[in-house]
Amino acid sequence: MVNPIIQTCPFLEYSFEILGKKWNGLILHYLSLCQQHTAHFSDMKRDLPEITPRALSLKLVELQEHGLIEKNVTAGTPVNISYVLTGKGRALTEALKPIQQWAQQYKDQ
Numbered sequence: 078m079v080n081p082i083i084q085t086c087p088f089l090e091y092s093f094e095i096l097g098k099k100w101n102g103l104i105l106h107y108l109s110l111c112q113q114h115t116a117h118f119s120d121m122k123r124d125l126p127e128i129t130p131r132a133l134s135l136k137l138v139e140l141q142e143h144g145l146i147e148k149n150v151t152a153g154t155p156v157n158i159s160y161v162l163t164g165k166g167r168a169l170t171e172a173l174k175p176i177q178q179w180a181q182q183y184k185d186q
Contacts, residue, residue: 092169095140095143095145095169096173098136098139099132100128100132100133100136101136101139101140102173103125103128104121104125104128104133104136104137104140104146105140105145105146105162105166105169105170105173106170106173107121107124107125108146108160108161108162108166108170109162109166109167109170113161114161114162114166114167115149115159115160115161115162116159116160117157117158117159117160118133118134118137118158118160121133121160137160140166143165144163144165144166145162145163145165145166145169146160146161146162146163146166147160147161147163148160149161
């Protein structure tokens with residue numbers, strides 16, 4: 078007999094709330110590959126050309142709100158703005174490595 082009350086895991090729901098949105102996983106992965114897990118908006122715009130600048134800007138704000146990245150502003154001329162993975166963001170990108178390995182193995186099957 079099947080249990081009529083099946084609850085989903087709130088922790089999986091939380092992770093898919095973030096990763097299930099377009100571009101979030103790609104941006105996090107990109108930052109994980111960057112030196113010191115840091116990149117400028119212009120770098121991301123150049124290296125991720127399929128994301129529009131507006132979408133990239135919105136996604137960076139969203140990832141900041143989740144505490145996965147930080148926006149660093151350094152005064153000067155011109156002002157230097159970069160985005161860096163937080164500890165929480167680095168932990169998530171590490172957790173994604175086994176999923177990446179799974180996809181490499183099974184994508185074409």
